[in-house]
Amino acid sequence: MGKGRAPCCDKTKVKRGPWSQDEDLKLISFIHKYGHENWRSLPKQAGLLRCGKSCRLRWINYLRPDLKRGNFTLEEEETIIKLHQSFGNKSVWSKIASKLPGRTDNEIKNVWHTHLKKRLSSYINHNANDEAASKGSLNKEETSQESSPNASRSFGGSNTVSKEEEDDVQIGETFEYFQDYSELAGLLQEVDKPELLEIPFDIDPDVWNFLEGFQQPENSLTPKDHQESEEDEVDKWFKNLESELGLEEDDSQQQQEQHNEAKEDSPSPSLLESYEVLINH
DNA sequence: AATTGTGACAACCGCACATTC
């Protein structure tokens, strides 16, 4: 036997690529019944031709009932940026995820690379141009460099720094511009895409609390609240699942129901019953 | 209408650490 550890599974015998609805249901129902004590043996026991790691990833990043779906809120984006700054340039997506209930490290990582980083970079360029303009002709050479479309500021003067790394450094330094994060919120709003800019004017008081004190207490809910929110989450999760499987009755009706969820207590079906309904559908 | 480019996100890979025996 050669060096190194054995692969977690025989890649020629496992299915790869996107998960089907059937596979999702198998995984969900198995985990609900038996939990996930051993990811390696889980796929075999659940009748899935998947690698254990793949099952774990699918569950954690997509099927878990307590996951939030949809666009990140402005507050979540701010949190990511703040934490990314406070943890330094080395990526700590899991730590950030732990501060954002319902969001996964993978999701946060994607948002950072596809949205936030880009937006901050564009702000840097914008800011650099403004700065250069305000300085007028004090330093023509510098100004001409920055006005070039592909120009990027040099930190440390090393040519070996990759574009990605350079962006990170720039982004890190950008935070020094901000006196507080309300300014950062403004920047996000300024450069963000319209669909990511949903800032509710009837913003939840909790959000203001969150914005005032960055460290949101993890167990701020009373036991009763916690139980109710957990039921709500499960209920929401099933509605989402039904929606994705095309089993919902009517979109607008469902949206209305989801809207009402926050306002009224309604008994949620047991998880297992709902699985059976879905599977037998 | 067809082709190409780009963005977004799900999924995979491999390494490192923790745990078990």
Next chain:
DNA sequence: TGAATGTGCGGTTGTCACAAT
């Protein structure tokens, strides 16, 4: 104590949808 195994994590890739040409 060290090897084997399980799990978590970050980086990277693959795929799909949509826009631009």
